[in-house]
Amino acid sequence: MATRIVTITDHKSGKQVECPVYEGEYGAPVIDIKNLYKELGMFTFDLGYGSTAACRSAITYLDGEDGVLLHRGYPIEQLAEKSNFLEVSYLLLHGELPNQVQSDEWTHAIKMHGMTHEHLSRFYQGYRYDAHPMSVLAGVCAAVASYYHASTDIHDPESRMLTARRVIAKMPNLVSKIYRHSSGLPFVYPDNSRDHVENFMYMMFSWPTEPYVANPVALRALNLLFILHADHEQNASTSTVRLAGSAETNPFACVAAGVSTLWGKAHGGANEAVIEMLAEIGEPKNIPKFISRAKDKDDNFRLMGFGHRVYKNYDPRAKIIRQACHDLLQSMNLNLPMFEVAMELERIALEDEYFISRKLYPNVDFYSGLIYQALGIPANMFTPMFALARASGWIAQWMEMMADSDFRIGRPRQLYIGAQRRDYTAVADRG
Numbered sequence: 001m002a003t004r005i006v007t008i009t010d011h012k013s014g015k016q017v018e019c020p021v022y023e024g025e026y027g028a029p030v031i032d033i034k035n036l037y038k039e040l041g042m043f044t045f046d047l048g049y050g051s052t053a054a055c056r057s058a059i060t061y062l063d064g065e066d067g068v069l070l071h072r073g074y075p076i077e078q079l080a081e082k083s084n085f086l087e088v089s090y091l092l093l094h095g096e097l098p099n100q101v102q103s104d105e106w107t108h109a110i111k112m113h114g115m116t117h118e119h120l121s122r123f124y125q126g127y128r129y130d131a132h133p134m135s136v137l138a139g140v141c142a143a144v145a146s147y148y149h150a151s152t153d154i155h156d157p158e159s160r161m162l163t164a165r166r167v168i169a170k171m172p173n174l175v176s177k178i179y180r181h182s183s184g185l186p187f188v189y190p191d192n193s194r195d196h197v198e199n200f201m202y203m204m205f206s207w208p209t210e211p212y213v214a215n216p217v218a219l220r221a222l223n224l225l226f227i228l229h230a231d232h233e234q235n236a237s238t239s240t241v242r243l244a245g246s247a248e249t250n251p252f253a254c255v256a257a258g259v260s261t262l263w264g265k266a267h268g269g270a271n272e273a274v275i276e277m278l279a280e281i282g283e284p285k286n287i288p289k290f291i292s293r294a295k296d297k298d299d300n301f302r303l304m305g306f307g308h309r310v311y312k313n314y315d316p317r318a319k320i321i322r323q324a325c326h327d328l329l330q331s332m333n334l335n336l337p338m339f340e341v342a343m344e345l346e347r348i349a350l351e352d353e354y355f356i357s358r359k360l361y362p363n364v365d366f367y368s369g370l371i372y373q374a375l376g377i378p379a380n381m382f383t384p385m386f387a388l389a390r391a392s393g394w395i396a397q398w399m400e401m402m403a404d405s406d407f408r409i410g411r412p413r414q415l416y417i418g419a420q421r422r423d424y425t426a427v428a429d430r431g
């Protein structure tokens with residue numbers, strides 16, 4: 001429902017277009033410009049979509065100025081403290097926290113969909129043992145699409161919910177197989193006597209010759225990290241999943257597209273890049289050199305784990321992870337020199353005018369890698385772990401889009417700055 005009108009006037013032609021303004025529950029109102037091109041013959045131009053709302057959504061709300069993150073209205077701090085990853089996945093998908101009956105049915109359903117087709121295991125053999133895990137994950141997610149393509153009706157709500165359950169249930173299996181393949185270890189079938197996150201740890205780290213007992217401290221840390229990575233409004237990978245889904249493609253293929261986008265070190269790949277950066281820094285005395293590199297416009301180095309398109313304050317997830325990292329290292333009596341370097345880097349950066357003036361704070365990726373490292377997870381597996389968690393957000397956003405009454409294919413336009421019309425010339429006549 002429009003709350004007011006914004007009039008856009010082209011002072012050159014004198015033409016005007018009246019655009020309705022819609023208010024959400026929270027956040028900036030939006031100007032509906034759908035008639036702009038028809039009335040004024042113009043497009044909007046917003047590189048990086050910094051001022052563009054691409055959809056309407058009820059799943060996640062971010063307030064970048066105040067560092068607020070809500071999932072279906074629940075503050076991330078409360079979910080992090082009181083919930084678990086599978087329950088948060090239910091919340092993202094259904095909009096409400098489950099009662100006991102719903103929770104039991106959900107848990108059972110996810111367990112029942114945790115296996116993958118036996119032939120899929122052969123797919124991993126096509127990758128070198130040292131292939132980057134995100135390349136493998138993008139490939140196997142697209143491969144899973146082939147098993148359900150004929151049976152999935154994306155316009156049927158029940159078929160969509162079955163797909164969502166399959167995505168959430170199979171990601172731990174798909175991701176653990178990547179690690180096993182790269183380590184020369186046999187694949188491990190899920191053990192449904194274990195809960196979702198413990199089953200993942202079991203598939204990742206169990207040995208066929210020994211009983212596997214998960215470390216409860218590690219399980220709590222992993223549940224926390226998966227909750228904090230589950231969804232985050234219209235970030236690059238979620239926007240990719242939505243755009244791919246708007247073309248009515250296979251939902252597992254949409255997830256594969258999301259995986260590919262998340263791989264970038266400006267996005268989910270940052271957690272691995274943070275560890276590489278901290279290792280390169282080595283010790284606190286080298287920090288000033290890296291700070292000056294980050295400020296040097298002629299150097300494309302950026303401080304990995306700092307900055308965010310939306311948060312212009314501390315990323316609330318980074319605050320939670322920082323404390324959890326500190327507690328975990330203390331409880332494991334682990335001295336991780338990188339953690340000291342990270343805290344010193346954060347202190348120095350947050351006192352530096354360059355970072356203060358640009359409101360560059362640590363983001364979710366700055367500390368998450370340190371926890372994964374403390375849990376013995378190799379750095380190149382950090383982003384697949386991010387993808388495992390974010391798949392719940394991706395498929396919830398896909399479900400929401402597919403159910404939207406105004407569902408249509410996304411098709412942005414452009415500002416053309418290329419050559420004027422010209423005729424083809426034979427190669428003999430070219431200079």
Ligand code: SDX
Pocket residue numbers: 048231232234235236265266267268270294295301302303304305306307308309310358360363364365
């Ligand atoms: C994630 O969107 C999401 O929600 C993402 C995410 C999620 O959960 O899905 O939160 C997960 O992707 C977190 C971000 C992880 N990426 C990194 O940590 C990589 C390092 N960060 C930067 O690449 C950057 O901060 C971005 C990509 C995160 C944000 O880029 P923007 O919004 O386009 O920022 P910008 O380029 O407009 O920067 C503004 C200024 C620039 O300087 P000036 O041109 O004004 O002089 O800040 C500078 C930038 O050069 N800057 C940095 C910096 N980040 C921005 N300078 C040094 N180090 C950095 N990290």
